[in-house]
Amino acid sequence: MMRNRGRPVAALVSSLALCWSFLAPPAAQAAPPPPPLAATPPMGFNNWNAFGCDVNETLIKETADAFVSTGLKDAGYRYVNIDDCWSLRERGPDGRLVPDPAKFPNGIKGVANYVHGKGLKLGIYGDAGTKTCAGYPGSLGHEELDARTWADWGVDYLKYDNCNNQSDGSQEDYIRRYTAMRQALDRTGRSIVYSICEWGTSRPWTWAKGIGHLWRTTGDISDNWASLRSIIRQNAPLAPYAGPGHWNDPDMMEIGNGGMTATEYRTHMSMWAMMAAPLIIGTDLRTASAETLAILGNRELIAIDQDRLGVQGAVVSDENGLMVLDKPLANGDRAIALYNSTDTLATVSVTTGETGLRDAGAYRLTDVWTGATTQVKSTISAAVPAHGTVVYRVRPLRDPTAVAPAVALGANLATLVPGPAGGDSTPTTAVPQPTDGGAPVAAVPDPTGGGTPTTTGPDPTAGGTLTTAVTNRGVGTLRDVAVTADVPEGWTATPVTPARRSRLATDATLETRWRIDVPASTPAGRYPIDLTASYRWGPRHRPATTSSQVIATVVTAPEDGRRHLSTISPVTSVNATGPLEPDQSNGGALENDGNLITIGGQVHTRGLGTTTGSELLYYLGGRCSRLVTDVGIDDEAPGGPATFTVYADDAVAAASGPVTSGEAPKPLTADLTGTAWLRLVAESETTGTHADWASPVLTCGDVPDDSPVLPESRTLFSFESGTEDFTIANPGDGGTVAQSPLFHTEGTNGLKVSTPVAGNWFGRPLATPLDLTGATMLKFDLKAGDAGTVGEIAVQVGEAFSWCQGGLWTWTNAHSSRTITERFDQISCPTGITLDRSDIRAVWVFLNTGGEVFIDNIRAE
Incomplete structure (x- = not known):
C-alpha cells in the first residue's frame, strides 16, 4: 500500500482517465457533411x-x-x-x-x-x-x-x-x-x-x-x-x-x-x-x-x-445505330441498356467481359420493363424493336439451373413489293438492302450513315425473304426448339430451311429462311409479323416461349403526278456521313444540321442533301417517266470533285461527270420509262464531300409537263416589288425592313430585317382576308447574319384579329440558313377562338438577336 503512495502523479491521472473513459458517455462525433444539392438528378x-x-x-x-x-x-x-x-x-x-x-x-x-x-x-x-x-x-x-x-x-x-x-x-x-x-x-x-x-x-x-x-x-x-x-x-x-x-x-x-x-x-x-x-x-x-x-x-x-x-452510363459500343450502355449501381448490380436507333428489328449484344461485371459462371438479368428474369452465360443479348431499348439489371448468379435461360429471337426482313395483279402465288419481289451489322436499313433514311454503299441494284428474281435467328444465351441446352411466323391476313410465310431443332446449346443459333408472299392489292405501309420461338429448358424440361415482332415495309409505285423527290422516302439509304437530309444540305453526323441547299450561290428550298459515298434507292414499279434535277457540291463545305449518276434499274440514265466546288448547278434529265428501281449515287475519291441533288422532280403517270409540282406551294410574300408593306407588330421594340438581293429563294430579292436584341414580329395586316383552306403549313426561308436568330410564325384571324401562335421557336446559327415551318395543327389560338384558315387577317414572323436577318418566300403548303 505504501508503495502505491509513491506512484508518480502522472500515472495516477492516467489511470483515473482510463477509468473515466469507461464511465463517461462517448464524445460527440462530427456530423457527416450534408449531401450536395441535387445529389441525384432532379x-x-x-x-x-x-x-x-x-x-x-x-x-x-x-x-x-x-x-x-x-x-x-x-x-x-x-x-x-x-x-x-x-x-x-x-x-x-x-x-x-x-x-x-x-x-x-x-x-x-x-x-x-x-x-x-x-x-x-x-x-x-x-x-x-x-x-x-x-x-x-x-x-x-x-x-x-x-x-x-x-x-x-x-x-x-x-x-x-x-x-x-x-x-x-x-x-x-x-x-x-x-x-x-x-x-x-x-x-x-x-x-x-x-x-x-x-x-x-x-x-x-x-x-x-x-x-x-x-x-x-x-x-x-x-x-x-x-x-x-x-x-x-x-x-x-x-x-x-x-x-x-x-x-x-x-x-x-x-x-x-x-x-x-x-x-x-x-x-x-x-x-x-x-x-x-x-x-x-x-x-x-x-x-x-x-x-x-x-x-x-x-x-x-x-x-x-x-x-x-x-x-x-458509359457507352460500351456504338456501331451502325446500335448502342450499349453500362451503368454501375450502388448495390453492386449493373444496369445494361441495349438501344436500337435503326428503323428495323435488330439484335443488340454485349459480352459480360466488355462491361464492368465481375467474372462469374452465369448472370441474372431482370428486364426493368417487363419484370422477367432470365440468366445468361457470357453474352447479354436481345432482339430490340426499331427505335426501342431493352434495359436489364444484372448481377452474378451462382446457380442458373432454376432460372430460365435468355433466348434472343431476331429477324432480318427485306423490303417487300406486292405480287403481280391477279393475286397468284408468284413470289413477292424484294429488294436486297445494304446491311448495318446484319440488320437491313429500313425504308427511310438511315440516321447513322453506314459508309460506302454495298447495294449493286435490285435483284428481280429474289423472293420476299425473312430470316429468323433463335439464339440460346443461357447456361444449359434447349430442347425441342421451334419458330413460327404469324403474318397479316392474306399473306403467307413458308419456311425454306428447317424451323425446328431438337437441341440448341449455349450460344448456338437456329437460323431459318422464310418466303413471304404479299397479295398484289396490298397498300404501301408497315405491317407487323409476330415471331415466336418455343422450347424446353432445364433439368425438368420446362416449356417456355420467346417472342418478338418484325415490321415488314411494303412499297408501291408513286401515284400519278409531278412531285418533289424529297417528299418520297427512299427504300434504302446509305450515306457516308450522317443521314440523308431532305430539303437541306448534309451538315454533319446529326439530323437537321444542314443549311438550305446552296450550289454556286444558288439557293434551293427543295432537294436531297447527301455526301459522296452515298446511294439512294426508290421503287418506281415501271410507272414513272422522268427525273429532272440539278446536282453540285454545296457551298457550305467545298470539296470534290464529285460525280452524280442516275441509274434506271442497272443502266445509267444520266451522269454528271466531274463536278467541282463553286461550279454552278449541273442539270440532269433521266429517262425512267419502264424503270422498276431508281438509284441515285454520288461518288468521289474521298467520301464525305457535301453532294446535293437540288430541286429533283419525279414525273409519274401520264401527266402534262407543265402540271404543278406536288405538294403545291402558294407564295404569300416574295418581296420582288419591295418590302410589300411589311412592318413591326410592336413599334416600341424597334426593327426595320428593306428589300435586298443578298438572299433570295424565289425571284431575285428577299427582305433584309434589322432586328432588335429582344426581337419583334415582322409582317402586316391584310387588306382583304386570305383564304388558306386546304393548306397544312406555313413556311418561310431565313438566313442569319453575324448573330443567330430565333424564327417563329403567327397569324391573326377573324374580325377581331385574334392572335394565334405556335410557340415553335426554331433557332438558326449565325451565317446559317433554313426553312422555318409551322403546321396549322401546331398553332394555338386564345380560348374560344377557332383558327379559321379561310379568314386569315395577318401573317407575322418573329426574329431577334439585334443584327441583320434575311428572309424570303413566305408561303403556304
Whole structure:
C-alpha cells in the first residue's frame, strides 16, 4: 500500500482517465457533411413542352395535385417548374420582376406556398440576357435583385436560359454570365437548384461543375423520333462529366405529348435513366393516359436514374445505330441498356467481359420493363424493336439451373413489293438492302450513315425473304426448339430451311429462311409479323416461349403526278456521313444540321442533301417517266470533285461527270420509262464531300409537263416589288425592313430585317382576308447574319384579329440558313377562338438577336 503512495502523479491521472473513459458517455462525433444539392438528378415537371407560354397559377397548382394523386410524388418527382412568360413585360418601379397578375393572381409566392404545402418544390425561369426567349425581362445586369426576389418568393429551382445574351460568343463570357447568377443565388442563403440552359453552345460540361447543378448539353428537344435520336447521340458520350451535384441535361422529356410511339417514349425514359439525366416531365399530367403514367412512373428505371453512386452510363459500343450502355449501381448490380436507333428489328449484344461485371459462371438479368428474369452465360443479348431499348439489371448468379435461360429471337426482313395483279402465288419481289451489322436499313433514311454503299441494284428474281435467328444465351441446352411466323391476313410465310431443332446449346443459333408472299392489292405501309420461338429448358424440361415482332415495309409505285423527290422516302439509304437530309444540305453526323441547299450561290428550298459515298434507292414499279434535277457540291463545305449518276434499274440514265466546288448547278434529265428501281449515287475519291441533288422532280403517270409540282406551294410574300408593306407588330421594340438581293429563294430579292436584341414580329395586316383552306403549313426561308436568330410564325384571324401562335421557336446559327415551318395543327389560338384558315387577317414572323436577318418566300403548303 505504501508503495502505491509513491506512484508518480502522472500515472495516477492516467489511470483515473482510463477509468473515466469507461464511465463517461462517448464524445460527440462530427456530423457527416450534408449531401450536395441535387445529389441525384432532379425530378419534376416543366410546362414548356406541352404549354409553351400558356402558363398560369391554375396549371401549376393542378400539376402539383396530379403529382400527389398519380403517385408520381411517391415515385420521386419533386419540382413543379414554371417556364418563360410568367412575368409582365416590364419590371416594376423598384426594378423587380413582376408576376403577371392575370396569370398568377396570388403571385409566385402564393403558388410556392401551395406547392410546398403538397410536400413539393417550385421552380422558376430566368434568362442570362436582356430579355427571355419570349421577350420578357431578362436578368443580365439584374442578377442580385432577381436572385433575392426568387428566394423571397420561396423558389427552389432556377432554369436559366440564354436568349438575347449580348455575348461575344466566347466561353469566358458564358462562364462570366452564369457565374454571376451562381454567386447571386449563393448570397441569398436559400438552397436553389441551378439549371444552366445555354444549349451546349460553350461545352458547359467542361466548365460548369461547381457553378450549376445541371447544364443543357444540346439544343431544344422536339416531340419526334429524329430529335430524340439526335439528342441521345450527343449526350451519351459525356458520361465522364456527370456526378452527384453536377449532371448532363439532354433537355426535358416529351413523353405523353403524342409525337412518338410508346416504344419511342420507353426509349426516351430508358436512355434518360441510363444517362443519369434529370427527369423533368413535359406533358399535361392532368390528362395523361395510363400508359404515359406507367412509363413516367417506372420505379425500376427511376431507381437506376436516382442511384446514389451518381454515375452516368458509359457507352460500351456504338456501331451502325446500335448502342450499349453500362451503368454501375450502388448495390453492386449493373444496369445494361441495349438501344436500337435503326428503323428495323435488330439484335443488340454485349459480352459480360466488355462491361464492368465481375467474372462469374452465369448472370441474372431482370428486364426493368417487363419484370422477367432470365440468366445468361457470357453474352447479354436481345432482339430490340426499331427505335426501342431493352434495359436489364444484372448481377452474378451462382446457380442458373432454376432460372430460365435468355433466348434472343431476331429477324432480318427485306423490303417487300406486292405480287403481280391477279393475286397468284408468284413470289413477292424484294429488294436486297445494304446491311448495318446484319440488320437491313429500313425504308427511310438511315440516321447513322453506314459508309460506302454495298447495294449493286435490285435483284428481280429474289423472293420476299425473312430470316429468323433463335439464339440460346443461357447456361444449359434447349430442347425441342421451334419458330413460327404469324403474318397479316392474306399473306403467307413458308419456311425454306428447317424451323425446328431438337437441341440448341449455349450460344448456338437456329437460323431459318422464310418466303413471304404479299397479295398484289396490298397498300404501301408497315405491317407487323409476330415471331415466336418455343422450347424446353432445364433439368425438368420446362416449356417456355420467346417472342418478338418484325415490321415488314411494303412499297408501291408513286401515284400519278409531278412531285418533289424529297417528299418520297427512299427504300434504302446509305450515306457516308450522317443521314440523308431532305430539303437541306448534309451538315454533319446529326439530323437537321444542314443549311438550305446552296450550289454556286444558288439557293434551293427543295432537294436531297447527301455526301459522296452515298446511294439512294426508290421503287418506281415501271410507272414513272422522268427525273429532272440539278446536282453540285454545296457551298457550305467545298470539296470534290464529285460525280452524280442516275441509274434506271442497272443502266445509267444520266451522269454528271466531274463536278467541282463553286461550279454552278449541273442539270440532269433521266429517262425512267419502264424503270422498276431508281438509284441515285454520288461518288468521289474521298467520301464525305457535301453532294446535293437540288430541286429533283419525279414525273409519274401520264401527266402534262407543265402540271404543278406536288405538294403545291402558294407564295404569300416574295418581296420582288419591295418590302410589300411589311412592318413591326410592336413599334416600341424597334426593327426595320428593306428589300435586298443578298438572299433570295424565289425571284431575285428577299427582305433584309434589322432586328432588335429582344426581337419583334415582322409582317402586316391584310387588306382583304386570305383564304388558306386546304393548306397544312406555313413556311418561310431565313438566313442569319453575324448573330443567330430565333424564327417563329403567327397569324391573326377573324374580325377581331385574334392572335394565334405556335410557340415553335426554331433557332438558326449565325451565317446559317433554313426553312422555318409551322403546321396549322401546331398553332394555338386564345380560348374560344377557332383558327379559321379561310379568314386569315395577318401573317407575322418573329426574329431577334439585334443584327441583320434575311428572309424570303413566305408561303403556304
